[in-house]
Structures are given as structure tokens and as C-alpha cells.
Amino acid sequence: MIQKNVNSKKLKENINSLLKSYIYKNRNIECCPSCGGKKYIKHGSYKGIQRYKCKDCRKTFSNTTNSLWSYSKKDINIWIEFVELMIQKKSLRFCAKKLKISITTAFYWRHKILHGLKLDSVPKELEGNVHINKTIVIENFKGCRNILTTRRSNIWIVAAKGDED
Numbered sequence: 001m002i003q004k005n006v007n008s009k010k011l012k013e014n015i016n017s018l019l020k021s022y023i024y025k026n027r028n029i030e031c032c033p034s035c036g037g038k039k040y041i042k043h044g045s046y047k048g049i050q051r052y053k054c055k056d057c058r059k060t061f062s063n064t065t066n067s068l069w070s071y072s073k074k075d076i077n078i079w080i081e082f083v084e085l086m087i088q089k090k091s092l093r094f095c096a097k098k099l100k101i102s103i104t105t106a107f108y109w110r111h112k113i114l115h116g117l118k119l120d121s122v123p124k125e126l127e128g129n130v131h132i133n134k135t136i137v138i139e140n141f142k143g144c145r146n147i148l149t150t151r152r153s154n155i156w157i158v159a160a161k162g163d164e165d
């Protein structure tokens with residue numbers, strides 16, 4: 001029989017940090033997030049995540065700095081579920097209700113994810129056979145308080161993929 005003396009909160013925390021270090025293991029750091037300097041040295045690790053120290057501004061940072069999860073105090077599992085729901089194009093209201101988070105948090109997270117995806121997924125150049133496609137959406141001012149124009153521009157969304165995937 002399994003004894004129920006395991007500290008389940010501690011176990012959950014460990015799973016979270018394991019997930020986190022796994023997710024960030026292969027994330028490349030290109031420069032210091034504070035000053036943009038390219039010279040930095042390894043500076044120990046915290047909960048399995050490598051830390052670095054900038055040789056220019058002396059600040060420390062890690063693989064998770066400026067990433068999707070960097071400032072989240074919430075359970076990483078909720079994050080993952082949120083990302084999955086976002087990929088399924090569920091509404092913010094739906095996500096908030098399902099994950100028991102506030103609409104404000106859901107709104108903030110969505111922006112953070114969109115921003116994080118941009119940082120993580122834009123390579124400097126594409127190689128080999130490059131496939132490119134575009135879609136056009138009409139500009140949308142939903143959420144803006146003072147809209148001074150009735151004009152709506154076309155926004156081009158261009159996606160490209162090279163041999164490096």
C-alpha cells in the first residue's frame with residue numbers, strides 16, 4: 001500500500017521546475033536582455049535552469065528571461081493548458097472560466113504569448129527551399145477607447161519557412 005505521507009505541494013513544485021528546465025534546455029540566448037551585450041559567461045544554475053552573467057552590465061539572466069514563462073507566478077501547467085486552448089482558438093472568456101483565472105490575466109497572457117512566440121520563432125535568415133505564404137486581415141480597433149478614424153487598413157501577415165524548419 002502506498003503511504004500518503006508525500007508532501008503533494010512540494011511534489012507539484014518539483015514537477016513545475018522540471019517542466020520549466022526541460023522547456024528551456026534548448027533555448028538559445030543571443031545577447032544580454034538588459035544591455036544587448038553579446039559577451040556573457042555561465043553563472044551557475046537555479047532549479048535546473050542555466051544562468052548567465054553579462055560581462056558588460058554585470059546583470060544576470062537565464063534561458064527563461066523574456067520568455068513565455070519568465071514572470072509567471074502561476075502554475076506552469078495552467079500556462080501550458082492556456083497555450084493549448086489558445087491554439088484551439090478558444091475565447092479569452094472560455095479560457096478564463098476553464099482555468100479559473102481572471103479575464104485580465106487571460107488577456108495579459110495572450111499578449112505575452114504572442115510576443116514570446118515572436119521572440120522565439122523568428123530566425124535571422126531562412127535557408128534552402130523557402131516556402132512563403134500570406135493572409136490579409138482588416139485592421140481592428142477592438143479594445144481601443146478613442147478611435148478617431150473610420151478607415152481600416154489591410155494588415156498583411158506573412159509566414160515563411162525554410163529547410164531549418
Ligand SMILES: [Zn+2]
Pocket residue numbers: 032033034035036037054055056057058059
Ligand atoms: Zn548586459
